[in-house]
Amino acid sequence: MQDYINYSRKDSFAFSIVASTTDHYNLQQIKLDEFRFTASAVLDEYFIDDDTEEAIDKPLRTAGDVNEKITLKDHAEYLAEKGYEFGPEKVRDEAHANGYDGIAETVILENDAQQLVYTVVDIQNPTIAEVTDVTTNVSEAITPITLDITDNSGHFDTIAVTGLPTGLSFNETTKQITGTPTAEGTFNVTVTATQEASEPATSTFNITVQPNAALKDLKAAVADAATVNKDSYTPN
Structure with missing residues (x-):
């Protein structure tokens, strides 16, 4: 459940408890005065085709603790499987990733979701x-x-x-x-x-x-008809 809560980034949830014995079910509703959970910080990485200006797939998401420093994955294998590689300008937008260090290739996760946008080029032949x-x-x-x-x-x-x-x-x-x-x-x-x-x-x-x-048959028939008409013509 914790993984789901961390990944969903929601702050409102509904719960139910179901118990069963053979073919019979008993649904109980519960009311909680207070429910606490710790939401994880997330980094979303987007990959944009340099030619089409469209995302090649859903963003890759990494979840962790607030203020945790994570090392970015290489992503070369992921891109190669899709027929892409990074463009000359790898990172096109880091405005929404305040904790990004381009030299160390790390990101410090924050309360606000971090976003990195990469430029990729299509290298797969049609x-x-x-x-x-x-x-x-x-x-x-x-x-x-x-x-x-x-x-x-x-x-x-x-x-x-x-x-x-x-x-x-x-x-x-x-x-x-x-x-x-x-x-x-x-x-x-x-x-x-x-x-x-x-x-x-x-x-x-x-x-x-x-x-x-x-x-061809039609042309031959027309030619034959013309010949017949010509041969059968008798001047007065």
Whole structure:
């Protein structure tokens, strides 16, 4: 219970006592004239993505006694697991950590909650899932091709798709390739996702645009009809 009280940072609680014998329960209410507890002092450490300006996760909290000096953890392993490292300017805000010593890397806990805000940079490369080669017909709208591009931060500086057949285009918001190809052939498509602090990710696949059999048959039928009409014409 003490750990919960220390971590919750609340000053108002409700209690109940429940006793049971086999299938029967007895709930008793109690009234306390006075209840005392000692709240711990806390340090919250926030990690802000330098690119997105958003916290990469919930703050890490350390609890201890008031006036206790604690040594800050390295956090390198914690950040590496999330694909990050500290930025050149490690601590961006210490205004709410009066007991912070940047040289000794220590904090003296106080009654008021202490807060340290760090700058971190994304070093994990984006990933692009393999795309199966696509075969479609000329002059026929394709089934949208959705690209599965992910990153630990959810942010990309650029996503580029090159080598598309004429008539097809890529929408960076939906991550879909759509349109109607207007030329036949096999086209090698390259997808590239980049971030400032990591290596770009690339993936390639082929789009084969084959003759449209239905359109070809229609053109042949029209041509045959024109020939018949011409041959059967008899001038007066």
